[in-house]
Each structure stands twice: as C-alpha cells, then as structure tokens.
Ligand SMILES: CC(=O)N[C@H]1[C@@H](OP(=O)(O)OP(=O)(O)OC[C@H]2O[C@@H](n3ccc(=O)[nH]c3=O)[C@H](O)[C@@H]2O)O[C@H](CO)[C@@H](O)[C@@H]1O
C-alpha cells in the first residue's frame with residue numbers, strides 16, 4: 032500500500048509575520064483551459080503550484096498543447112497544433128473543473144467529448160446550465176451513460192442564454208464557446224466573480240470581444256481567431272481569506288501580500304464586525320490583520336459574488352467556534368457543504384446543523400484530535416482550527432488541501448506555526 036501523508040499541527044501562540052498569496056486556482060484553471068483557443072504562444076505568470084493545476088496541464092498535454100514551465104509560476108503554452116478534442120476520462124474523475132475545457136474545445140473544433148463529471152463531497156454539482164448554453168449556441172449534447180459528446184455540424188451561432196443560477200463554470204464555458212461563434216452571444220444572470228473578469232481579460236488580450244464581465248450581463252461578439260498573449264493570474268482571494276482567518280483565530284498580527292481587498296469585501300467586513308483590526312494598504316495590494324481580544328459571534332450567509340463566498344464558509348466556521356456568543360451560518364450555494372462540522376466537533380467545537388443552517392456556540396478553546404479533510408476548504412478549516420487548539424491535531428486526507436493551497440506548510444511555518452507534513 033502506498034504511503035499516505037498527514038499534517039501534524041501543535042496548537043500554539045499567535046501567527047506573526049508576512050505571507051504572500053499565490054495566483055488564484057479558480058482563475059488559473061479556466062485560463063489554462065482557454066489556452067486551447069489560442070493559435071500562438073501564450074505566457075502565463077502567477078500560475079500556482081497546485082495539484083489541480085498539474086491535472087489541467089496534463090489535460091492540455093493530452094490534447095496536444097506544448098506546455099513548459101519557464102520560471103517559477105511562469106508557464107509557456109503552445110496550442111497551435113492539437114491532436115484530439117476528447118479529454119482523458121481518468122482526469123475528469125480526478126478534477127471536476129476540467130469540464131471547463133469543453134467550451135474552448137467546442138469553439139475551436141465544433142466538437143468536444145468527455146466523461147460527465149460526477150458529483151463531489153460538497154454537492155451533486157450538475158452541468159445542465161453548461162449544456163443549456165452550448166445548446167443555445169447550436170450544439171447538440173449527446174449524453175450516454177457517463178460520456179458526453181457536444182458537437183455541431185455547422186457553425187456555432189451567437190444567441191441569448193439566461194442562466195437560472197449565476198454558475199461560475201457555466202458562465203466560463205459559455206463565454207469561451209462564444210468567442211469563436213458567429214455573431215453576438217449575451218449571457219444573462221452571468222456569474223460576477225473576479226475569476227470571470229480575469230478570464231474575460233485574458234480572452235480579450237487574445238483578441239476576443241467581450242463586454243460586461245463582472246456584471247450580470249456579458250456580451251461576446253464572435254471573432255475569426257484568437258492568438259497568443261501574456262497574462263498574470265489574479266491573486267487567490269480564497270487563499271488570502273484563509274490566512275486572514277488564521278491570523279484572526281490565533282489572535283495574531285499578519286501582513287498579507289498580493290491580495291486585492293475589493294475581491295474579499297464580505298470577509299473583511301465580517302472580520303471587522305467581529306472586532307478584528309483589518310487595515311488595507313490598497314496601492315500595494317497588502318492587508319494587515321491584527322487581533323488582540325476574543326472576537327464576537329456573527330452570522331453569515333453564503334451567496335454568489337459579491338456575497339460571502341461559499342469557499343470561505345468552512346474556514347469562517349472554524350473561527351466562529353471560539354468566538355464570544357452564538358454564530359449562525361446559512362449555506363445557500365452548495366447543498367452538502369457542512370462535512371467539516373463533525374470534524375470540528377471532534378476538536379471540541381459545539382456546532383449543530385439543520386439542513387443548510389449551522390449554529391455555532393462559541394467555546395473557550397478547541398483541543399487537538401485526529402480529523403479528516405473531507406474536502407478542500409474543510410481541510411483548510413481544520414488546519415486553521417488546529418493552530419489554536421490545545422495539543423496535537425492530525426489531519427488526514429490532505430490530498431484535498433493540496434488541490435488548492437500551495438506551500439501551505441512553508442507559509443504557516445514562516446508565520447510561526449508548528450505544522451509538519453508526515454508520512455504514515
Ligand atoms: C474551479 C472553480 O472555479 N470552482 C469554483 C466554482 O465552482 P463551479 O463553477 O462548479 O460552481 P457553480 O457556480 O457552477 O455552482 C454553484 C451552484 O450551481 C449549481 N449548478 C451549477 C452548474 C449547473 O450547470 N447547474 C447547477 O445547478 C451547483 O450545483 C451549485 O449548487 O464556483 C463555486 C461557487 O462559487 C466555487 O465554490 C468553486 O470553488
């Protein structure tokens with residue numbers, strides 16, 4: 032049996048010092064997928080060193096793109112000659128987000144084939160809105176068991192697409208499919224996340240004509256072809272929020288570099304409301320978080336951007352476990368995103384759930400325990416909780432954490448944490 036790794040964390044004092052945030056996973060993945068659309072060389076900077084990024088690069092290589100690292104976080108991609116429009120089935124199983132390569136493939140080749148992404152730990156995660164968008168552009172979706180073929184005999188033709196929910200992935204897939212379609216596509220009730228804006232800005236540099244990214248209505252005027260460009264991935268707002276929460280939970284004093292405050296407005300607002308001292312140094316993309324007292328309880332509801340991000344819900348719940356008073360969380364984006372509750376309760380938290388609502392009664396302190404990262408952000412929440420818990424915590428199934436946090440052990444160690452990756 033192959034060896035597994037766990038994180039061993041001994042709770043200690045406040046985190047102190049500086050941490051630099053990496054490029055955003057959720058921008059890097061669709062932007063890498065979009066490289067399939069370019070017929071000339073593309074250089075991407077700020078590509079985070081993450082398992083998910085490795086998988087997306089494997090997908091690109093399988094399709095025939097030439098991909099090489101030419102510096103730390105700098106990748107050169109040449110997709111001038113691709114040899115297939117079928118994604119490798121086994122990689123779809125490893126990462127749902129690889130479905131976002133379908134829009135670019137369909138746009139470039141008028142057909143794309145893949146395995147239907149399954150549900151995951153946080154919810155069923157259907158792809159009906161992606162398929163509805165492809166169909167509106169004139170493609171036929173053929174779903175057979177778990178294989179999906181999307182194709183059109185003629186051209187993709189621009190159209191209006193209304194999304195029943197502002198899905199991030201569907202907005203990205205439809206936007207990319209529309210770049211080389213004939214005429215105008217209008218996506219109504221589009222997702223407004225910063226990662227959508229980053230993707231649109233990347234595509235525009237390649238020659239796409241896109242207006243309205245960051246608002247609910249995105250208009251794409253199809254062009255003949257997309258070329259090469261250079262682009263720097265935006266900072267990871269979820270990673271930044273995770274370190275801010277860790278600083279707050281340990282009553283620390285941490286300077287977070289490479290963070291865009293406007294991307295995490297709800298997290299900043301809630302931390303301030305709870306009593307944290309949060310200073311934004313905007314011109315320099317720096318946020319300082321300082322806490323020297325017990326924070327007050329609060330309530331949050333997760334929502335699509337610019338609401339409170341679901342990807343920060345678990346980490347915020349960890350913080351709430353030791354606040355003064357009772358906090359409440361309502362998760363409205365995913366139907367099953369409370370797997371971390373049982374694990375946090377193992378550490379002495381007092382959390383009760385009912386459907387998509389959680390009530391967190393603040394306790395004096397948490398204690399170390401053997402816990403399991405049930406998904407990516409659940410894993411981050413457990414690490415953050417362990418940093419202040421009394422005694423030792425072992426977090427297993429850390430492959431989830433490796434999907435989304437680059438150099439996590441190094442970054443927390445630099446801030447003074449006692450955290451090690453250990454083979455078992
Ligand atoms: C790689 C990436 O960027 N992942 C992010 C992206 O995921 P992802 O793009 O998968 O998230 P979506 O915005 O699509 O999903 C939000 C909700 O819409 C539902 N839905 C989505 C598509 C669809 O066709 N039908 C449908 O019903 C989902 O099941 C979910 O309940 O946005 C999520 C919401 O901010 C984040 O948590 C993820 O970190």
Ligand SMILES: C=C(OP(=O)(O)O)C(=O)O
Pocket residue numbers: 057127128153342407408435
């Ligand atoms: C849910 C997440 O990612 P993905 O959509 O890739 O599963 C996340 O980043 O928290």
